[in-house]
Amino acid sequence: xxxxxxxxxxxxxxxxxxxxxxxxxxxxxxxxxxxxxxxxxxxxxxxxxxxxxxxxxxxxxxxxxxxxxxxxxxxxxxxxxxxxxxxxxxxxxxxxxxxxxxxxxxxxxxxxxxxxxxxxxxxxxxxxxxxxxxxxxxxxxxxxxxxxxxxxxxxxxxxxxxxxxxxxxxxxxxxxxxxxxxxxxxxxxxxxxxxxxxxxxxxxxxxxxxxxxxxxxxxxxxxxxxxxxxxxxxxxxxxxxxxxxxxxxxxxxxxxxxxxxxxxxxxxxxxxxxxxxxxxxxxxxxxxxxxxxxxxxxxxxxxxxxxxxxxxxxxxxxxxxxxxxxxxxxxxxxxxxxxxxxxxxxxxxxxxxxxxxxxxxxxxxxxxxxxxx
Amino acid sequence: xxxxxxxxxxxxxxxxxxxxxxxxxxxxxxxxxxxxxxxxxxxxxxxxxxxxxxxxxxxxxxxxxxxxxxxxxxxxxxxxxxxxxxxxxxxxxxxxxxxxxxxxxxxxxxxxxxxxxxxxxxxxxxxxxxxxxxxxxxxxxxxxxxxxxxxxxxxxxxxxxxxxxxxxxxxxxxxxxxxxxxxxxxxxxxxxxxxxxxxxxxxxxxxxxxxxxxxxxxxxxxxxxxxxxxxxxxxxxxxxxxxxxxxxxxxxxxxxxxxxxxxxxxxxxxxxxxxxxxxxxxxxxxxxxxxxxxxxxxxxxxxxxxxxxxxxxxxxxxxxxxxxxxxxxxxxxxxxxxxxxxxxxxxxxxxxxxxxxxxxxxxxxxxxxxxxxxxxxxxxxxxxxxxxxxxxxxxxxxxxxxxxxxxxxxxxxxxxxxxxxxxxxxxxxxxxxxxxxxxxxxxxxxxxxxxxxxxxxxxxxxxxxxxxxxxxxxxxxxxxxxxxxxxxxxxxxxxxxxxxxxxxxxxxxxxxxxxxxxxxxxxxxxxxxxxxxxxxxxxxxxxxxxxxxxxxxxxxxxxxxxxxxxxxxxxxxxxxxxxxxxx
Numbered sequence: 001x002x003x004x005x006x007x008x009x010x011x012x013x014x015x016x017x018x019x020x021x022x023x024x025x026x027x028x029x030x031x032x033x034x035x036x037x038x039x040x041x042x043x044x045x046x047x048x049x050x051x052x053x054x055x056x057x058x059x060x061x062x063x064x065x066x067x068x069x070x071x072x073x074x075x076x077x078x079x080x081x082x083x084x085x086x087x088x089x090x091x092x093x094x095x096x097x098x099x100x101x102x103x104x105x106x107x108x109x110x111x112x113x114x115x116x117x118x119x120x121x122x123x124x125x126x127x128x129x130x131x132x133x134x135x136x137x138x139x140x141x142x143x144x145x146x147x148x149x150x151x152x153x154x155x156x157x158x159x160x161x162x163x164x165x166x167x168x169x170x171x172x173x174x175x176x177x178x179x180x181x182x183x184x185x186x187x188x189x190x191x192x193x194x195x196x197x198x199x200x201x202x203x204x205x206x207x208x209x210x211x212x213x214x215x216x217x218x219x220x221x222x223x224x225x226x227x228x229x230x231x232x233x234x235x236x237x238x239x240x241x242x243x244x245x246x247x248x249x250x251x252x253x254x255x256x257x258x259x260x261x262x263x264x265x266x267x268x269x270x271x272x273x274x275x276x277x278x279x280x281x282x283x284x285x286x287x288x289x290x291x292x293x294x295x296x297x298x299x300x301x302x303x304x305x306x307x308x309x310x311x312x313x314x315x316x317x318x319x320x321x322x323x324x325x326x327x328x329x330x331x332x333x334x335x336x337x338x339x340x341x342x343x344x345x346x347x348x349x350x351x352x353x354x355x356x357x358x359x360x361x362x363x364x365x366x367x368x369x370x371x372x373x
Numbered sequence: 374x375x376x377x378x379x380x381x382x383x384x385x386x387x388x389x390x391x392x393x394x395x396x397x398x399x400x401x402x403x404x405x406x407x408x409x410x411x412x413x414x415x416x417x418x419x420x421x422x423x424x425x426x427x428x429x430x431x432x433x434x435x436x437x438x439x440x441x442x443x444x445x446x447x448x449x450x451x452x453x454x455x456x457x458x459x460x461x462x463x464x465x466x467x468x469x470x471x472x473x474x475x476x477x478x479x480x481x482x483x484x485x486x487x488x489x490x491x492x493x494x495x496x497x498x499x500x501x502x503x504x505x506x507x508x509x510x511x512x513x514x515x516x517x518x519x520x521x522x523x524x525x526x527x528x529x530x531x532x533x534x535x536x537x538x539x540x541x542x543x544x545x546x547x548x549x550x551x552x553x554x555x556x557x558x559x560x561x562x563x564x565x566x567x568x569x570x571x572x573x574x575x576x577x578x579x580x581x582x583x584x585x586x587x588x589x590x591x592x593x594x595x596x597x598x599x600x601x602x603x604x605x606x607x608x609x610x611x612x613x614x615x616x617x618x619x620x621x622x623x624x625x626x627x628x629x630x631x632x633x634x635x636x637x638x639x640x641x642x643x644x645x646x647x648x649x650x651x652x653x654x655x656x657x658x659x660x661x662x663x664x665x666x667x668x669x670x671x672x673x674x675x676x677x678x679x680x681x682x683x684x685x686x687x688x689x690x691x692x693x694x695x696x697x698x699x700x701x702x703x704x705x706x707x708x709x710x711x712x713x714x715x716x717x718x719x720x721x722x723x724x725x726x727x728x729x730x731x732x733x734x735x736x737x738x739x740x741x742x743x744x745x746x747x748x749x750x751x752x753x754x755x756x757x758x759x760x761x762x763x764x765x766x767x768x769x770x771x772x773x774x775x776x777x778x779x780x781x782x783x784x785x786x787x788x789x790x791x792x793x794x795x796x797x798x799x800x801x802x803x804x805x806x807x808x809x810x811x812x813x814x815x816x817x818x819x820x821x822x823x824x825x826x827x828x829x830x831x832x833x834x835x836x837x838x839x840x841x842x843x844x845x846x847x848x849x850x851x852x853x854x855x856x857x858x859x860x861x862x863x864x865x866x867x868x869x870x871x872x873x874x875x876x877x878x879x880x881x882x883x884x885x886x887x888x889x890x891x892x893x894x895x896x897x898x899x900x901x902x903x904x905x906x907x908x909x910x911x912x913x914x915x916x917x918x919x920x921x922x923x924x925x926x927x928x929x930x931x932x933x934x935x936x937x938x939x940x941x942x943x944x945x946x947x948x949x950x951x952x953x954x955x956x
Contacts, residue, residue: 038590135378180378238419241404241412259585260419275416279405283398290394297383297390309379313386324393331400 011366012065016295019288020343020358024054024351026285027269027344034256034264034272046265046346053348057355064359068367072360073127073307080124086113087155114156114164115349118318119357121152121168125175126310135180141189148172162212163337167321174317175310232268235261237332240274240282247278265346267338270330293320299365308364315357420584421593425554426577427520431601433534433564433572435610436638436837440525441534447521447558447652448496450504451489454482456513464511467504468493489515491556521558522565524648530613532673533606533640533771533835535563536648552576558652563771564604564835574601605837607636615949616641619942625910625929626674628818629946632921634842635822635831639946640771640815642674673772679779679811680928682763683888683935684737684872685911686806688858689820691734693757694745695854705729708740712801719743719801731861737872737887739805746804751795754803755783760848762819763812767833779816782809807891817926821913823848824862825884825921827855862886863918866940876914876940881951883944885914887935907931912939916947923950 032047090113125148132140149172157165181189205213239255242248253275256264264272274282296316303309319342326341328334340347342354404412433441450468452459452475459479465472470493478490496504501516508514522537537558540548545555553559554576560569577598582590616627616639629639646663663670672678694700710724721739725732733741746754758764764781780786782803784795802808819833828848862884865873872887888911910932915924925943932938 038584178379178382180382237404238412238415240401241409242416244405244409244413254420255416258420258583258590260416274401274405279401279409282401282405286394286397290390293390294387297387301380301383313383317386320390324397327397331397331404333396333400 013295013299013362013365016292016299016358016362016365019292019295020355023285023288023292023343024057026273027346028054029250030269030273030276030344031265031346033251033253033276034269036251036257038257049348050346050351053351054355056348057352060352061355061359061362064356065363065366067363069308069311069360069363072123072311073130076124076127079120083113083117083120084151084155087117087152090114091155091158112349114159114161114168115353116356117152117156118164118168118171119315119353119360121148121171122175122314122318123311123360124148125172126307126314129175129179129310130306132179135182136176136185137182138185141176141181141185144172144176160209160212162208163325163339166337167318167325167339170321171314171318175314178310178313232262232336233329233332236268236271236330239268239271240331243275243278243282245279247274247276247281250276252276263338266340267326267345268330269344269346270327270341273344274330289323293323296320296361299361299368302368303364304368308368312361312364315361319354319357420582422581422583424579424581425519425556426579426596426598427518427557428574428576428598429520429600430522430574431572431603434603434605435608435613436606436636437609437611438605439610441530441606441610443523443525444520445523447494447519448501448516449491449494449519449556450496450514450516451491452479452511452515453513454479454488454490456511459511459513464492464514467507467511468500489517517556519557521652522648524652526610526614527647527649528645529617530608530610530640531563531645531648532642532675533563533608533613533637534648535565535567535771536561536651537565538651561651562648562773564606566773567770567835568604572601572604575599606835607631607638607837608640608835609638609950609953611953612946612950613639613641616942616946617643617645619945620929623929623932623938624668624674625927625932625939626678626814627925627927627942627946628675628815629923629925629950630818630822630833632822632826632829632915632924634838635833636838637769637833637835638923638950640675640835642672644668644670646670673775674928674930675814676767676769676772676776677813679777679813680909680911680930681808681810681890682806682812682817683890683909683911684806685817685820685886685888685913685926685935686763686804686810686812687734687737687742688824688862688886688913689757689761689763690742690745690749690754690804691730691858691861692761692824692850692854693749693753695730695857696757696850697749697753699745699748700730700733702729706733706738706741706744708738712740712743714798714801717798719798731857731864732870734858734861734886735864735868735871737865742804743801746800747797749804751800751803752783752785754800755781755786760850761823763816765816767815767819769815769833769835771835777813779812780809781812806888814926814928817911817913817928818924821915821926822924824855824858825915825924827852859884859915859918862914866914872936873912873914873940875936876912876944876947878916878944878948880948881916882918883914883916883947884918885912885940885943887912887940889933889935892931904931907933910935910937910939912936912943914940914943914947916951922954923947 028047028050031050035044035046037043125144128144128148136144149169153165153169156168235255239261242255253272255261255275256272261268261271273285293316296312296319300309300312300316303312322339322342325334325337325339329336340350343351429444435441461472461475465475475492482488482490496516504516524531524534538561540553540555540559544559545553552573557576559573560566565572575598577596579592580594581592584590612629616629620641620643624643626643627639627641628637630636631638650659650663691700706728708721708725708728711718711720719739725736725738725740728736728738728741732738758781764779766776766778769776782799787793787795799808803810815833823830828850830845830847831842832845863882865871865887866876866883866885873885876883876885890909890911892906892908908931910929911927912935913926915921925946927939927943929938929942
């Protein structure tokens with residue numbers, strides 16, 4: 001046991017772990033600042049809760065790291081079936097809130113299965129892809145599309161949770177591409193989509209909920225502003241922009257605590273950071289994230305097997321998608337899609353999920369060489 | 374093969390990731406560095422609001438301590454430009470204004486999220502209650518208060534008191550927004566404008582930090598408003614009322630001065646206006662009605678209109694004639710109803726026969742003054758006129774900078790303005806206050822005052838003077854001259870041959886002089902002329918003869934003969950004033 005531990009410590013990916021820790025702690029500090037009290041003197045306990053989520057995430061991460069990820073491969077499909085059942089449960093008995101049904105109340109914690117589901121999906125899809133010898137054929141693509149593409153997409157969009165549904169589906173597309181699709185089939189598929197997508201998107205648009213439409217409209221033309229969605233974008237730009245080069249200084253941001261910025265400690269936490277730390281701070285933050293993603297890709301390239309490769313690249317892609325959708329929204333470059341920024345935003349399920357995901361990355365990297373002791 | 378493909382794929386992914394990061398950094402550069410300053414400003418204006426605390430204006434009292442104005446709250450409703458989802462149609466219905474206008478205003482100020490847009494002003498209490506009840510339906514809607522006036526006596530004295538109005542862009546720039554704001558009312562006419570700085574006080578302000586819900590978090594800076602200073606006018610509102618009513622709907626002006634200190638006791642210009650119409654946000658129809666009225670009610674005739682003085686000018690020519698030694702005990706002329714000079718004949722209104730002083734003034738003989746004027750010369754007449762305040766602005770700015778100067782002609786004046794030489798005939802005409810000569814009613818009052826108080830000059834003021842007023846200079850005119858002219862003026866009113874007998878009073882010794890200023894040349898009796906061609910009627914007077922306490926000048930536009938229309942008005946005012954003094 002002691003020997004094993006030493007081996008772990010030696011090969012443990014401290015690099016990615018430290019990046020993760022840095023971003024998370026900066027996140028806690030920013031949450032503290034964003035939720036500073038203004039009328040009373042009582043500091044809201046968001047930051048302590050977030051610290052708790054980080055600790056739980058850390059424990060989870062270590063738990064994930066300890067055993068060779070081979071067990072993950074073995075039980076991938078079981079997890080996947082379990083995950084699909086959970087998504088169904090959400091629809092049946094889930095807790096409603098803010099016009100959507102996304103949460104399951106476990107009495108102790110309320111959690112959002114769609115968050116955790118993405119990892120389950122990546123793992124299951126990676127296993128499926130690793131069993132295929134060459135590239136995806138028409139048949140294997142169709143099976144994957146139905147089981148790992150459409151099925152979860154339909155269940156999540158029904159909640160409704162547009163952002164997550166789109167990210168889930170994009171994970172499928174991305175992993176399918178990373179495996180490779182037969183050239184002839186790929187060309188045919190592309191032509192087919194070019195014709196069908198415009199037709200389908202119109203029906204889709206009509207199927208969207210009013211607030212979802214509003215978000216897209218507000219983004220395209222904030223002046224129309226049907227329900228004040230443009231306000232969020234505008235205030236987020238004001239918050240980030242007012243940081244200027246060096247920022248207003250820690251605990252000197254005003255937009256968050258005075259509530260001009262909605263969702264200040266969750267989706268828009270990066271604006272608050274940008275307000276207080278300015279261009280310089282943001283650039284440093286970007287470098288940290290960049291290093292994290294590069295490390296993820298590197299892990300995929302060095303993985304000892306195909307399963308590890310697809311899991312790594314899938315996890316990296318998932319984190320990256322959250323990152324760009326969030327930053328794009330915060331900087332007013334993309335529509336307001338309520339997704340958190342990984343590791344910084346307040347939130348239990350997403351924090352823990354992301355820690356587990358990084359744990360898997362570390363696990364794969366650690367076991368990239370077949371070690372003989 | 375599969376491994377190669379994945380490496381290729383990973384490289385593409387790396388490029389894409391790098392591309393996104395580059396785009397994000399560029400975007401941050403744009404937001405935080407290129408436009409950072411603007412966003413910083415917006416973030417400050419987001420959280421900081423300035424609220425004006427209006428300062429109560431000083432009260433204007435008349436000479437007896439009667440309050441002429443009251444302060445009253447003025448309510449207006451405004452909405453923040455950045456208000457979201459405003460139902461303009463029902464808001465327009467609530468406020469009874471045009472929905473399109475609201476939408477247009479909101480659109481125009483769209484970018485200035487927290488800029489208040491005034492939607493309706495001068496709310497009545499019913500409107501106030503109705504809006505207040507539904508305010509929660511319209512986020513960003515708020516009712517604000519400032520201070521305006523109620524003018525207790527409505528039309529009476531409105532040309533002296535003036536009125537308030539919203540500051541113009543020019544005024545805002547000149548005075549500075551630290552002292553006045555676009556929302557508040559400032560003096561725009563009369564005393565309100567002349568002493569605006571005194572009356573205004575200091576506007577208070579409160580700079581408050583607010584959150585997104587508009588809740589006040591903390592006061593960053595607070596300045597309490599300071600009430601303006603009260604003003605005590607020399608005007609007697611009761612006398613003013615009598616003066617204005619005495620005109621009986623005729624147009625004209627009256628100025629009554631205190632010869633002992635230069636106070637204005639009454640200053641009427643009729644028709645007048647109700648200043649209350651202005652302070653509740655006058656509507657354009659009403660404004661047009663007042664402004665374009667043929668009667669020009671906004672014109673302060675006492676200062677802004679110059680008329681030919683007619684025979685009241687003879688008072689001045691008499692003073693000059695006596696001073697220059699032309700008029701003396703032995704001086705006499707023969708009036709046979711006119712004077713022939715070269716090819717010209719200058720008429721007199723009656724054939725007076727042998728005329729000397731004081732009969733010349735009492736009977737207002739034109740021939741007498743033609744000849745006195747001829748001996749004096751126009752330049753001497755000009756000098757004495759200016760000494761007695763004729764053709765000189767009083768500098769009283771109750772009519773803003775619009776006081777008329779009037780004209781007293783001279784050789785130089787004609788050369789300069791008309792480029793022609795002076796003719797003796799023009800001296801004749803000027804000597805009876807016709808021709809080029811024109812003066813304002815307040816100048817006539819100043820002349821009368823200076824005769825009454827033996828040439829003691831005082832600055833003309835609308836403020837009540839306490840104690841003894843330090844006189845400025847005294848005119849270098851012999852006392853004897855004044856006595857003689859004053860006695861002659863007493864004769865005008867009290868002598869059987871006098872033209873101003875209708876001013877004769879049983880309670881006070883009034884001295885005066887009538888004047889009839891021709892509007893068109895001719896010998897037709899005024900009553901048969903069209904109204905606008907009828908003569909202006911003048912009367913100047915002071916009383917009591919021995920120790921004058923009031924000097925009055927009256928003009929009735931197109932009133933015909935001064936003795937019949939203007940003199941009774943002067944008498945009314947003088948009697949009312951003397952009665953009030955003995956009470």
